[in-house]
Structure formats: C-alpha cells, structure tokens
Amino acid sequence: MIEHAYLIPLIPFAASLIMLFGAKEDPHSPAPWIGIGAMAICLGLSLSILAAVAGGTIPMPYEHNWPWFSFAASIGGKAFLYEMPIGVLIDGPAAVLLVVVTLVSLMVQLYSIAYMHEDKRYKRYFAFVSFFTASMLGLVVSSNILVGFMSWELMGLSSYLLIGFWFEKDGPTEAQKKAFMTTKLGDSGLYLALLFIFAKVGSFQITQIHQFINNGYMTPTVATVIAIGILFGAMGKSAQFPLFIWLPDAMEGPTPGSALIHAATMVAAGIFVVARLYFVFLASPDAMLAAAWIGCATAFLAAAMALVSYDIKRVLAFSTVSQLGFMMCALGVGGYTAGLFHLTTHAFFKALLFLGAGSVIHSVHTNDMRLMGGLSKKMPVTFLTMGAAILAIAGIPFTSGYYSKDMILANIYYVNQPIFWIMLFTALMTAFYMSRLFILTFLGDDRDHEKHHHAHESPFLMTGPLVLLAFLALVSGFMLDRNGLVYRLLEKPSIAAVQAPATVDAHAPAPADAHPVPAAPAPVEHAAAVAHAQGEHHEGHLPHWLHLALPVFVLGAMGFAFLLYKGPRFAIADGLKSTFAPVFHVLDRRWFLDDAFDLLVVLCDKVAAAAYWVDANVVDRVFVDGWGLLTRIVAEISNLIDALFVDRTVDGFGGLSMDVGVGLRGLVKEGQVQEYLMYVAIAFSLAATLILTR
Amino acid sequence: MTAQLTLAHYMTVAGLLFLIGIFGALTRRNIIGILMSIELMFNAANINLAAFDRFLHPGGVTGQALALFVMTVAAAEIVVGLALLLAIYRGTDTVYAEDFNLLKG
Numbered sequence: 001m002i003e004h005a006y007l008i009p010l011i012p013f014a015a016s017l018i019m020l021f022g023a024k025e026d027p028h029s030p031a032p033w034i035g036i037g038a039m040a041i042c043l044g045l046s047l048s049i050l051a052a053v054a055g056g057t058i059p060m061p062y063e064h065n066w067p068w069f070s071f072a073a074s075i076g077g078k079a080f081l082y083e084m085p086i087g088v089l090i091d092g093p094a095a096v097l098l099v100v101v102t103l104v105s106l107m108v109q110l111y112s113i114a115y116m117h118e119d120k121r122y123k124r125y126f127a128f129v130s131f132f133t134a135s136m137l138g139l140v141v142s143s144n145i146l147v148g149f150m151s152w153e154l155m156g157l158s159s160y161l162l163i164g165f166w167f168e169k170d171g172p173t174e175a176q177k178k179a180f181m182t183t184k185l186g187d188s189g190l191y192l193a194l195l196f197i198f199a200k201v202g203s204f205q206i207t208q209i210h211q212f213i214n215n216g217y218m219t220p221t222v223a224t225v226i227a228i229g230i231l232f233g234a235m236g237k238s239a240q241f242p243l244f245i246w247l248p249d250a251m252e253g254p255t256p257g258s259a260l261i262h263a264a265t266m267v268a269a270g271i272f273v274v275a276r277l278y279f280v281f282l283a284s285p286d287a288m289l290a291a292a293w294i295g296c297a298t299a300f301l302a303a304a305m306a307l308v309s310y311d312i313k314r315v316l317a318f319s320t321v322s323q324l325g326f327m328m329c330a331l332g333v334g335g336y337t338a339g340l341f342h343l344t345t346h347a348f349f350k351a352l353l354f355l356g357a358g359s360v361i362h363s364v365h366t367n368d369m370r371l372m373g374g375l376s377k378k379m380p381v382t383f384l385t386m387g388a389a390i391l392a393i394a395g396i397p398f399t400s401g402y403y404s405k406d407m408i409l410a411n412i413y414y415v416n417q418p419i420f421w422i423m424l425f426t427a428l429m430t431a432f433y434m435s436r437l438f439i440l441t442f443l444g445d446d447r448d449h450e451k452h453h454h455a456h457e458s459p460f461l462m463t464g465p466l467v468l469l470a471f472l473a474l475v476s477g478f479m480l481d482r483n484g485l486v487y488r489l490l491e492k493p494s495i496a497a498v499q500a501p502a503t504v505d506a507h508a509p510a511p512a513d514a515h516p517v518p519a520a521p522a523p524v525e526h527a528a529a530v531a532h533a534q535g536e537h538h539e540g541h542l543p544h545w546l547h548l549a550l551p552v553f554v555l556g557a558m559g560f561a562f563l564l565y566k567g568p569r570f571a572i573a574d575g576l577k578s579t580f581a582p583v584f585h586v587l588d589r590r591w592f593l594d595d596a597f598d599l600l601v602v603l604c605d606k607v608a609a610a611a612y613w614v615d616a617n618v619v620d621r622v623f624v625d626g627w628g629l630l631t632r633i634v635a636e637i638s639n640l641i642d643a644l645f646v647d648r649t650v651d652g653f654g655g656l657s658m659d660v661g662v663g664l665r666g667l668v669k670e671g672q673v674q675e676y677l678m679y680v681a682i683a684f685s686l687a688a689t690l691i692l693t694r
Numbered sequence: 695m696t697a698q699l700t701l702a703h704y705m706t707v708a709g710l711l712f713l714i715g716i717f718g719a720l721t722r723r724n725i726i727g728i729l730m731s732i733e734l735m736f737n738a739a740n741i742n743l744a745a746f747d748r749f750l751h752p753g754g755v756t757g758q759a760l761a762l763f764v765m766t767v768a769a770a771e772i773v774v775g776l777a778l779l780l781a782i783y784r785g786t787d788t789v790y791a792e793d794f795n796l797l798k799g
Binding site for chain 1: 716719720721728791792794795796
C-alpha cells in the first residue's frame with residue numbers, strides 16, 4: 001500500500017472540495033460523512049503503511065518521486081534544464097504521524113457531527129477540517145520541502161479559517177488575524193531557510209539535503225543559519241516562545257477545531273519539520289542549544305500562565321504550549337526519539353482533553369471553571385475519560401505521558417543540567433494545573449446551580465471518540481516505549497552514516513559549491529560525535545532515585561492542587577493569590593508578552609510614520625523637489641545664455657550676410673545685362689582659379 | 695623645321711578666341727555684336743571639343759559630333775536671339791544694350 005501514500009493527502013483534499021462546492025448548506029446535511037469516509041480511508045492506508053514499515057518489509061526511508069516542473073537555469077555559465085520532482089518520503093516518524101493525524105482527525109470529525117449539529121455553517125466546518133488535515137498530511141508525506149512549505153502555508157490558511165469560523169463575533173476575527181500574522185512572522189524565517197537551502201544544496205529534496213550534509217559540504221555556520229530559520233518557522237507554527245501569543249487566542253474557534261489544531265495538525269507541524277530536517281540541527285550545535293533553551297523557556301512560561309487561568313480552554317491552550325516546549329527542548333538536546341514520542345502521546349491525550357472540554361462546554365455553555373464543579377455525577381463518561389487524560393499529561397506511571405516525559409527528562413538530564421531542573425519543575429507545574437482543572441470542573445460541589453442543573457452527558461457520537469482516545473492515552477506509552485514495536489521507527493537520522501544513494505528521479509545538478517570545504521569536515525565530525533554521544537545517553541535512564549522520585553513529586557503536586565481547590569471556597573488559593581498578587585497579575589497578563597508585541601507593533605507604526613515623514617519632507621522636498629528646482633534653475637540659465645549669445649551669433653551671421661548682399665547689390669547698376677555677365681565671368685574665373693590652383 | 699601641332703596649341707587658340715568673345719560680349723554696345731561674340735565663344739568650345747577628341751581619343755568621332763551639335767544649337771540660338779532683337783527694335787527703336795533695364799529685379 002505504501003506506493004499509494006500520495007493518496008493520503010489527496011483524498012481528504014478532494015473530500016473538502018466536494019463538501020465545499022458540491023454540497024448544500026443544511027443543518028442535517030449528510031456532507032460531513034464524505035469527510036469522515038475520506039478520513040477513514042486515509043486511516044486505513046496509514047495503518048497499512050505503518051504495519052509495512054514496522055514489519056520491516058520496506059527499506060527505509062521509502063521515497064518515490066515524479067517529475068513536477070522544470071525550468072532553464074545556469075550555474076557557472078553552464079546552462080541546463082532544472083527538473084523539480086514531487087513525491088512522497090515515508091520514514092518511521094512520518095508513518096507514525098500519519099496514523100496519529102488521521103486517527104485524531106477522524107475522532108474529531110465524528111465528535112463534531114454531534115458538537116456542530118446546530119451550526120448554520122455545518123458542512124463548511126467539515127470542509128475546513130478536511131482541508132486542514134489534508135494540508136498536514138501533505139506536509140508529512142512530502143519528499144520535497146517546497147511542497148512541504150506549500151502545505152505549511154495552506155495549514156496557516158486553514159487555521160485562519162477555522163479560528164475565525166464564527167466570524168460574526170469580534171473575538172474570533174481578531175484571533176484569526178493574530179494567529180495568521182504571528183505564524184507568518186515565523187514562516188518568513190522558514191522561507192528564508194528554504195531559499196538558503198536551495199542556494200546551497202541546489203535541491204529541495206529532503207534526502208538530497210541529508211546527503212549533502214552527510215558528505216560534509218555544509219559548514220556549521222551555514223547549518224546554523226538554516227537551522228535558526230527553520231526554528232523560527234517552528235516557533236510560529238508550534239507556538240514557541242515568544243511567538244506563542246496566538247495560541248491562547250485561537251481558542252475562539254470551535255472546540256473540536258481547537259482539538260485538531262492542538263493535537264493533530266498545526267502545532268505538530270512545527271515540531272515535525274524540525275524533526276524532518278533534524279540533520280541540519282545535528283550539523284549545528286548552536287542551533288541545537290537555541291532550540292533547547294527556547295523549548296525550556298516556552299514550557300516554563302506557558303505552564304506558569306496555566307496556573308492562574310480560569311478559562312478551561314485557555315488552561316488547555318497553555319498546557320499545549322508548555323508540552324510543545326517539552327518537545328522542542330527534547331529535540332534541542334538530541335532527544336529526537338523522545339520529542340517525537342511525546343508528540344505522539346501528546347496528540348492523543350491533548351485531543352482527548354479538548355474534546356472532553358468541548359463536551360463540558362457543550363453541556364454547561366460556559367468556559368469559566370469557576371461556574372462548573374461537581375460535574376462528575378452528571379457527565380460520568382466525560383469525567384472518566386478526562387481523568388485518564390489528566391493522569392497521562394501529569395505523568396502518572398504507566399500512562400503514555402509518563403513514558404514520554406520520562407524519556408525527555410532523561411535526555412535533558414545528561415546534556416544540560418540547568419534546563420533539566422527547570423523542566424522538572426515545569427512537569428510538576430503541569431501536574432498541578434491539570435489537577436486544578438480537573439478538580440474545579442468535575443469534583444467538589446456545584447458552584448452554579450442553574451448550570452449544574454441543566455448539565456447532561458453528551459451523546460454517543462461525542463463520548464465514543466473520548467473513550468477510544470482515553471484508551472490510547474493510557475496505553476500508547478506501552479506501544480511506543482523503549483522496547484515497544486514503534487520505538488525504533490522514531491530513531492534519529494544518523495548524520496555520521498552516509499546513506500545509500502537515494503532513489504531520486506530528479507536530474508538535479510551537482511550543487512554549485514559541491515566540493516568539500518577544507519575546514520568543514522572537522523567541525524561536522526565533531527557535531528556528529530556530540531550527536532553520537534547524546535545518542536548513547538538517550539538509551540540511558542534517569543538516575544535511579546530520580547526515576548523513582550518523579551512519580552512521587554507528581555503525586556505531591558496533584559495533592560497540593562487538591563489541597564488548594566477542595567471545597568467550595570478555595571480559601572488557601574485565595575490567600576496565596578492575595579499574598580503573591582503581583583506574580584498573579586504578571587501571569588494573568590500572560591507575562592506582558594501581548595503588551596510587548598503591541599508595543600512592538602506600535603513602535604513599528606511610529607517608525608513607519610517617522611520614515612514616512614522623512615520621505616515626505618526630506619526626501620521628497622529636499623532631494624526630489626530640490627533636484628527639480630535645481631534643474632529648472634540650470635535650464636533658465638542655459639536658456640538665457642542661449643538667447644544672449646548663441647541666438648545672437650546666429651542672427652548676427654544672418655544679418656551680416658544680408659548686409660553684405662545689400663551692399664554688393666548697391667555696386668551693380670541695375671538692369672544692365674552686360675554688367676551681370678561681367679560679374680558672372682569674374683566669379684567664374686575666380687572659382688576656376690581657386691579650383692585649378694589648389 | 696616644322697613645329698608639330700600639339701594640344702596646347704589648339705587650346706591656346708581656343709582660349710584666345712574665348713577671351714576675345716568674352717571681351718566682345720562685355721564691351722559691345724550693339725546687341726548684334728554681343729550675339730556675334732557669343733558665337734565666338736561657342737567656336738572656342740568647339741575647337742576644344744575637336745582637339746580633345748583628336749588627341750585623347752585618336753580615331754574617335756565623338757568630339758567632332760558634339761561640335762556639330764553645338765553648331766546646330768548655336769544656329770537655333772542665334773535665330774531666337776535675332777528674333778528677340780527684331781521685336782525689341784520694333785518696340786524701342788534701339789539696338790544698344792545699355793538702353794534696356796527690363797531685367798531689373
């Protein structure tokens with residue numbers, strides 16, 4: 001089936017087009033089942049590909065290319081026809097992610113059937129979801145990062161459409177603009193990185209870039225520039241510090257859409273692209289360190305914001321940002337497998353959390369956790385499945401989150417101790433705020449009797465996906481753990497080992513600078529050695545005492561949350577809040593990052609205004625207008641000289657010859673034919689003399 | 695001793711004849727005299743034509759033929775000239791050139 005991998009993005013794409021243009025808008029439209037059917041087919045395809053890949057029957061990575069377009073180019077005066085291929089590249093992570101994306105998208109769509117049934121743009125929502133998933137799948141399977149980038153941008157478009165789905169309200173339109181522009185800021189970095197790659201490597205094929213770096217043609221400086229550009233793109237898409245500001249606002253969209261954005265598509269894309277081009281990062285220790293610190297800062301800052309928020313979706317959004325920080329940090333310290341592992345487990349439990357939150361919101365019609373409470377009896381299935389997700393994200397032993405987070409921390413521990421302790425603390429904060437969410441929503445007494453009274457369990461179409469995802473959130477850790485079946489699929493692409501020549505149809509030219517740079521091999525080998533050393537570590541575990549103490553810490557954090565938020569009044573929490581009011585204020589205002597960006601925009605506006613003023617008053621007035629005036633003055637002077645001297649001279653010669661003519665005529669006695677003849681004879685003889693004596 | 699006649703001799707004769715013609719044309723008062731002087735100048739040219747033809751292209755007759763044409767044209771011209779003269783004389787009773795200033799522009 002792997003030879004039909006190209007169908008995986010195309011089927012949902014076609015489904016979205018059919019739904020968008022072929023179906024009538026109607027609250028009971030059967031159109032969504034087109035998208036669901038398409039996604040089910042894709043899930044089947046993905047599962048068969050995963051089985052084939054895991055079974056080892058296909059040499060990895062599997063790549064197949066078709067000619068796409070060609071253009072005339074010349075390098076060093078040698079003209080040739082450059083042929084750009086388009087194709088699929090399936091390696092272990094891609095195979096795993098295909099299953100995750102299609103599975104989560106399928107669950108989200110099934111859930112949405114019930115969740116969106118009252119909406120007046122029912123089928124359009126499903127078309128957007130299918131389009132979104134198709135873009136993500138396109139990024140995952142593409143062998144050509146140009147196509148990947150196109151999918152990446154289509155994903156930006158679909159996130160824009162989905163976040164602003166309820167565009168009649170101001171909040172969603174503001175949020176969609178913010179999300180679009182913030183991610184575009186990051187995309188510009190990725191775009192520059194792509195241009196840089198093409199300029200250096202002469203190809204957009206991932207395997208060719210990999211080989212180029214394997215052969216040691218890329219210096220660490222160039223690799224750093226490219227890697228930072230890619231990192232910038234991932235910062236926008238995967239909501240890393242400081243570009244994570246769009247994600248909390250993206251909650252304005254429909255909740256299942258948020259689940260899709262947070263679990264399967266958008267935010268996973270940034271991490272996936274970094275992982276896909278991981279060899280670039282391996283060639284540049286600086287970029288690795290930058291990724292690690294950015295991930296660390298993101299995880300910590302976002303987790304701290306989640307501590308004080310009362311909006312159930314906001315807390316989940318901050319937790320997504322925080323978990324993405326974990327993934328980025330893991331990638332930054334060389335924990336390639338750990339990062340992708342966490343991406344997978346996170347997709348399951350975060351989709352579950354969002355769908356569960358959607359179920360709660362659907363039932364009580366509010367996002368404010370202070371108005372919930374005591375919902376466990378009213379919504380038992382949501383309660384139990386959410387509980388599973390909370391256990392997983394907090395890292396209680398034997399859930400999926402426990403394995404992946406443990407692996408990330410183990411990776412960080414041996415590479416960077418300061419980051420390790422920050423991340424450990426962040427993990428405890430995660431356990432705390434997720435327990436807080438759980439307690440505020442489901443446990444204790446009902447704080448708003450009206451809402452509590454009307455609360456009811458969601459229909460089966462919503463609880464069914466919850467149960468399946470809860471199962472996965474609990475057990476996917478086993479499947480993916482170190483000795484698990486899928487684990488070796490997520491192995492890091494080795495930079496030291498030179499691959500067998502990739503099966504590329506492209507007649508790509510030898511790159512312009514495809515000669516070994518004399519100074520290059522040593523640093524590259526060094527980076528490889530570092531990477532290798534890190535590879536040794538990530539086989540290792542945390543020190544034994546930490547490994548055992550971690551769950552105890554997590555349980556302690558959860559117990560602390562229970563202590564603070566048990567009962568109807570949260571006396572201790574309020575006491576803490578008044579004691580540390582400034583801290584709470586900072587966290588409530590999201591570290592003032594939004595204000596900082598506002599300031600930045602205002603500053604840019606001011607700078608632009610100043611530049612405009614300079615342009616209008618200095619450049620236009622002094623240089624352009626001044627130049628015009630100067631030209632006019634010069635022209636006037638020139639005109640004057642012309643009139644006074646040049647024209648006078650010309651007129652003078654004219655007048656002179658007229659005067660001479662008149663004078664000469666006075667000599668002749670008029671009308672005497674013999675005199676005329678005489679002058680003719682004289683003139684003729686003079687001319688003859690002149691000519692003959694010359 | 696007999697001197698061989700050369701081109702220079704013919705040209706000298708023709709030049710002298712031409713000068714005489716010019717002189718006459720400029721100085722004669724009588725229009726008939728002027729016409730005669732013009733005929734002299736024609737003949738000077740004819741001598742040259744014949745002489746050049748004889749010395750530069752021996753055996754050819756182009757020059758002589760041209761001279762014959764010139765004579766014909768000259769005869770026609772004299773006819774017209776004398777006819778004009780007759781018309782002038784009938785109108786003004788004079789044949790002196792200085793008495794006419796009709797060419798005055």
